[in-house]
Amino acid sequence: MDIEDFYKDFCDNASDMMQSVTAEAHFRYVNNAWLRTLGYKKQETTSMTVFDIIHPDELEHCRELFTRVISGENIGLINTTFVTKGGAKVFVEGHVSCQIVDGKPTYTRGIFRDVTERKQAQEALQESKEKLYSLLDSMDDLVFVIAIDGTFRDYYQPLNRRDLYMPPDRFTGKHLEDVLPSDVTKSLQAAMQTVETSGESQKLDYVLEIKGEKLWYEAKISPIRDRSGIVTAVTAVCRNITERKRLEENIRHLAYFDGITGLPNRALFNDRLKVALARAKRNKEKLAIMMLDLDKFKTVNDTLGHETGDQLLQAVGNRLKGALRESDTISRMGGDEFMVLLPSITYEKSVIGIVQKILCSFREPFRVRDREFHVTASVGISLYPEDGTDSATLIKNADVAMYRSKAKGGNTSQQFGFNTSTCE
Secondary structure (H helix, E strand, O other), rough: OOOHHHHHHHHHHOOEEEEEEEEOOOEEEHHHHHHHHHHOOOOOOHOOEHHHEEOOHHHHHHHHHHHHHHHOOOOOOOOEEEEEEOOOOOEEEEEEEEEEOOOEEEEEEEEEEEOOOHHHHHHHHHHHHHHHHHHHHOOOOOOEEEEEEEEEEEEEEOOOOOOOOOOOOOOOOEHHHHHHHHHHHHHHHHHHHHHHHHHHOOEEEEEEEEEOEEEEEEEEEEEEEEEOOOOOEEEEEEOOHHHHHHHHHHHHHHHHEOOOOOEEHHHHHHHHHHHHHHHHHOOOOOEEEEEEOOHHHHHHHHHOOHHHHHHHHHHHHHHHHHHOOOOOOEEHHHEEEEEEEHHHHEOHHHHHHHHHHHHOOOOOOOEEOOOEEOOOOEEEEEEEEEOOOOHHHHHHHHHHHHHEEEOOOOOEEEEEOOEEEEOO
């Protein structure tokens, strides 16, 4: 095989597309890869120009490039789109040069590689990125990529976020402890360590103070693995859950506190009584329960309306709190009934002193809506362990004692056992 046959065989069987075109743009040679890729037979190319295989969107640009090539200019790498005989697009990249003889162009030489699969993969990747960014925008979450050593690698910030601890771009390249409070850093590092060892996502809540306001966030930490399956980084998807936390707190407050007075309700009172009883039994202490009912309160509601009655209940609750110890619990049980828990009682006389203090505090009128109300109360008392050793018995006996006070005309107190007390 002589050298000419060798080069012809080499070109004919090369894996890349090869073509040679006259200065007038007619094909003078195409190799087998060119024919296979574009679906033409060799004899068909004799009547074709190079512009017959260019996609219409690229035609004007390719005419300009062809003019520059035959003028002898080196135009570097070309990216364009060919069209097969059947009309399908073929994305190619390659180089074209021109043979110049005596200062005149004679023919061009072109080598192109089919990059359709790569182009389609790039387009699919770009489409996936756009879908991801669209999804992230709709989520309204902050997304961070954090290396397993705690260094921020990347971030994504949705548009128009105002609840930012600092601009996310200031995180990049910094360590957790350089930009976040120490307690938040420790929580995140612990979660990341768990993700690294278990390979499973973790969630945690944390608080940041932003512009003087404490805001709650929830972070979901998920692993990022390298090709060998080792966790080298994590994604942290951070969501502002302040409103949810406030709602939960409101629900908790409604579950355990009275909606009118803000005092503990029956459920919270029972919980605290249970704890106090356990302590009293353990330490061999006494405790007392007082049931307090306002005398003739129904008249206020019937004559002045429930709004005035509610405000009077609030005033009564505030005055009762002022007459008790910090360790005591006062609860509104409903209607005009209040219950008081006095834990850790040393002497029974101290209970009588507190009762007298409460009854005497009612001597001063309550002022509601520019009116004065003179209110008295009937009080029933039960002591642990004398009047009962469980919650239900103590509450029942305090209630019985309170009705005895009512029967005596009110403005007095009765212990379930025997003692009577008034304001002296």
